[in-house]
Amino acid sequence: MGRYLLRRLVLLIPTLLGISALVLVLMRLLPGDAVDILVGPELVLGPEQRKALYRLFGLDAPIHIHYFNWLIEVLQGNLGLSVRTAQPITKVIMQRLPITIELALLASALAWVIAIPLGVLSAVRRNGTLDFVAHISGLIGLSVPNFWLATMLLLVSSLYLGWQPSLIWISPFKDLLANLQQMLLPVLSLSAVLMAVVMRMMRSSMLEVLGQDYIRTARSKGLREQAVLARHAFKNAAIPVITVQGIQVGYLLGGAVVIEQIFGMPGIGWTILNGIYQRDYPVVQGGVLFVAVAFVLVNLLVDLVYAYLDPRIRYD
Amino acid sequence: MATGTAQAVKGAWVPHRPRNPFAEMAGHLVRHPVGLTGILLVLLFIVLAIAAPLIAPFDPVAQPSKRLLPPGGQHLLGTDEFGRDVLSRIIYGSRVSFQVGVISVGIALFLGGALGLISAYYLGLVDSLVMRVVDIMFAFPTIILIIAISGVLGASMTTAMIAIGIVYAPIFARIVRAPTLVVMQQQYVEGARAFGAGWLRIMLRYVLPNIAAPVIIQTTLSFSTAILSEATLSFLGLGTQPPDPSWGTMLGSGRKFMELAPWVAVYPGLAIALVVLGLNLMGDALRDALDPRLRRGLT
Numbered sequence: 001m002g003r004y005l006l007r008r009l010v011l012l013i014p015t016l017l018g019i020s021a022l023v024l025v026l027m028r029l030l031p032g033d034a035v036d037i038l039v040g041p042e043l044v045l046g047p048e049q050r051k052a053l054y055r056l057f058g059l060d061a062p063i064h065i066h067y068f069n070w071l072i073e074v075l076q077g078n079l080g081l082s083v084r085t086a087q088p089i090t091k092v093i094m095q096r097l098p099i100t101i102e103l104a105l106l107a108s109a110l111a112w113v114i115a116i117p118l119g120v121l122s123a124v125r126r127n128g129t130l131d132f133v134a135h136i137s138g139l140i141g142l143s144v145p146n147f148w149l150a151t152m153l154l155l156v157s158s159l160y161l162g163w164q165p166s167l168i169w170i171s172p173f174k175d176l177l178a179n180l181q182q183m184l185l186p187v188l189s190l191s192a193v194l195m196a197v198v199m200r201m202m203r204s205s206m207l208e209v210l211g212q213d214y215i216r217t218a219r220s221k222g223l224r225e226q227a228v229l230a231r232h233a234f235k236n237a238a239i240p241v242i243t244v245q246g247i248q249v250g251y252l253l254g255g256a257v258v259i260e261q262i263f264g265m266p267g268i269g270w271t272i273l274n275g276i277y278q279r280d281y282p283v284v285q286g287g288v289l290f291v292a293v294a295f296v297l298v299n300l301l302v303d304l305v306y307a308y309l310d311p312r313i314r315y316d
Numbered sequence: 317m318a319t320g321t322a323q324a325v326k327g328a329w330v331p332h333r334p335r336n337p338f339a340e341m342a343g344h345l346v347r348h349p350v351g352l353t354g355i356l357l358v359l360l361f362i363v364l365a366i367a368a369p370l371i372a373p374f375d376p377v378a379q380p381s382k383r384l385l386p387p388g389g390q391h392l393l394g395t396d397e398f399g400r401d402v403l404s405r406i407i408y409g410s411r412v413s414f415q416v417g418v419i420s421v422g423i424a425l426f427l428g429g430a431l432g433l434i435s436a437y438y439l440g441l442v443d444s445l446v447m448r449v450v451d452i453m454f455a456f457p458t459i460i461l462i463i464a465i466s467g468v469l470g471a472s473m474t475t476a477m478i479a480i481g482i483v484y485a486p487i488f489a490r491i492v493r494a495p496t497l498v499v500m501q502q503q504y505v506e507g508a509r510a511f512g513a514g515w516l517r518i519m520l521r522y523v524l525p526n527i528a529a530p531v532i533i534q535t536t537l538s539f540s541t542a543i544l545s546e547a548t549l550s551f552l553g554l555g556t557q558p559p560d561p562s563w564g565t566m567l568g569s570g571r572k573f574m575e576l577a578p579w580v581a582v583y584p585g586l587a588i589a590l591v592v593l594g595l596n597l598m599g600d601a602l603r604d605a606l607d608p609r610l611r612r613g614l615t
Binding site for chain 2: 014015018019022026027029030031139140142143144145147148151152154155158159249250251253254255257258261262269272273276277281284288291292295296
């Protein structure tokens with residue numbers, strides 16, 4: 001396991017360097033004069049001010065020098081300053097992060113609680129009514145855009161139930177109940193796709209395991225069907241489903257951009273999107289870099305858990 | 317295979333020519349009820365997109381009636397906040413969606429496919445380099461990268477298509493590379509090389525027909541995610557710009573009047589969900605039909 005961990009950590013370095021390079025290049029692709037775009041059209045700059053801003057954003061140096069200098073700062077935890085608010089971007093991200101983490105965790109938890117039993121039941125009662133309904137619901141869940149689902153949930157709750165979640169963020173440490181009420185619709189909107197993916201994966205993984213010889217052996221020993229399913233089939237079938245969660249972190253982070261915007265939740269996604277709207281590109285740069293690095297690290301963690309649970313992976 | 321064997325008996329060996337994968341897949345799809353439903357849904361929207369000027373009752377940007385009229389009468393799906401016919405805008409919106417789907421997936425297929433083929437053909441340093449770039453692209457959550465590229469390049473339908481195309485290219489690079497590596501090691505390719513076949517001939521005659529199946533499945537699935545991505549971008553104001561009728565733009569602007577006139581937000585979203593569902597059903601059926609393990613009913 002130690003060697004596997006070391007190998008994965010070594011492989012992580014070029015990926016992280018690549019991510020940071022891509023993020024920097026992306027921001028250097030801004031069409032026109034970057035300083036004009038960053039300060040906006042309303043501000044007329046003198047040549048000295050322009051020069052100072054070029055230096056501040058590192059744009060006066062060739063791209064490789066700019067990258068190197070920026071990387072040194074990033075490695076020290078400094079993502080630069082917001083052009084609009086002059087706040088350190090690292091601080092902004094750390095303030096917004098708990099909201100996105102809570103949203104992602106609750107959406108994942110809801111998806112797993114519903115999708116895992118449904119996937120198992122679909123596999124056990126294959127080709128039955130429940131299986132058919134779950135199959136169709138899964139396909140619908142994958143097809144409905146999360147922003148439409150969010151809009152419809154808001155519509156139904158306000159128009160027919162006379163209830164609307166608060167549009168001002170309430171911390172769970174301040175009022176847990178109010179926070180969970182506020183989280184209900186965003187979590188439902190974000191978890192629909194995840195539910196469909198996990199349910200489909202659980203079903204196919206369970207079907208594959210149920211066809212294995214050791215399940216036949218367990219049954220022929222006279223074990224009760226429930227014991228066969230819980231002790232022999234489910235444990236093995238659940239392992240590949242864990243990997244889905246790693247991939248889905250990307251979906252959760254991406255989905256959070258839209259969902260946070262709709263429900264006015266100032267998380268990381270909201271920060272990136274508003275950075276784009278306000279042309280605060282250092283914030284966009286810092287936010288995208290943070291999200292990508294977080295995505296890679298979570299995936300690494302999931303892979304390590306997978307390798308721990310299934311030794312074949314680390315000996316491959 | 318029969319041709320190859322027969323000719324081998326005569327002593328003139330010719331490389332194996334794979335069966336027509338397109339005809340094979342079309343056959344599977346039509347026989348599969350889920351796949352057939354998907355095809356019909358997608359066909360419906362293709363017809364709407366092509367025949368929009370003939371079918372749409374109104375000009376999609378004209379403002380012929382009062383604002384926010386409820387569905388019924390002249391306006392089957394009502395009017396929006398500018399008095400434009402919602403049905404006509406949805407019909408024309410299918411053009412935007414399919415245009416974005418075709419062009420962005422085309423860019424992804426061309427870029428990613430070329431990278432995958434080059435990678436598998438040259439191997440070594442080229443392969444390592446291409447695959448590292450692909451890994452780095454995979455490190456980003458797709459929609460965030462699409463939003464960032466569109467945000468940086470400026471909001472428009474064209475940048476949306478470019479952004480989606482670039483972000484989906486790595487998937488095709490991987491999808492193309494793996495089977496190409498396998499095909500390149502087959503004896504019939506070695507044989508073709510021995511007969512003096514060049515790079516292009518080997519690619520077109522032996523590699524492409526063999527990798528067509530996974531590429532077609534991925535194209536169908538990417539088409540649906542491309543449509544969803546464009547709708548998301550437009551919903552956020554970073555894709556197709558008003559007054560052009562994109563489903564995402566309609567939903568984004570209609571949302572503000574939702575409590576007063578739910579139809580402006582309900583129907584565009586329904587259109588997105590139906591076309592994506594159709595493409596997903598098609599993709600699922602194709603996967604089931606082409607993967608022998610899945611054909612036994614594992615999904």
